[in-house]
Amino acid sequence: MKIEEILKSTVPMDNSKKIILNVLYTQNVITENFNEILKPYEISGEQYNVLRILRGQKGNPANMWTIQERMLAKTSNTTRLVDKLLLKELVTRKVCPENRRKIEVLITQKGLEVLAALDPKVIAHEQFFSKNLNSQEIDQLNQLLEKYRNQ
Secondary structure: OOHHHHHOOOOOOOHHHHHHHHHHHHHHHHHHHHHHHHHHHOOOHHHHHHHHHHHOOOOOOEEHHHHHHHOOOOOOOHHHHHHHHHHOOOEEEEEOOOOOOOEEEEEOHHHHHHHHHHHHHHHHHHHHHHOOOOHHHHHHHHHHHHHHHOO
C-alpha cells in the first residue's frame, strides 16, 4: 500500500517527503511488532539493545560510555536503562577497581537466558519483514538506506 493511502492524504507529496514518511511509518510498524515480542519479558527495545551489547562483550564488563556509543538510539538514558535492568537482575553493576569514577556493567546468567529465549523470536521477526524481498533487493535496500542516511 502506498504511503498516501495509508495516511489518507489528498494533498500531492514530493518524493523527498514520501521517503521520510515511508521510513518513519515503516520504523513504527517494525517497532510495534518488536515490542509485542518483548512484552512477555517485560523489557523495552532499548533495554534489549543494552543486553545485546553486554552479551557481545563475551563476559567482559562494559562501561556506560561503551554502552551509549553502541546504542541504536543515541539519546537513550543509559544510566536509567541499566538501573531498570539491575532491578530485574538482568545485569550487575560495580565500580571499576582501577578507576573509581568508572562503572562496569555485566550481563547476568538470567540476562543471557532472556536473550537466548528471545533469539529465535527476533530472528523470525527480522525474516518476516524481509520475506517479500529477494537477496538482491535486500542488499540494494541496505545500500540505499545507508546512502540516504550518510549525508
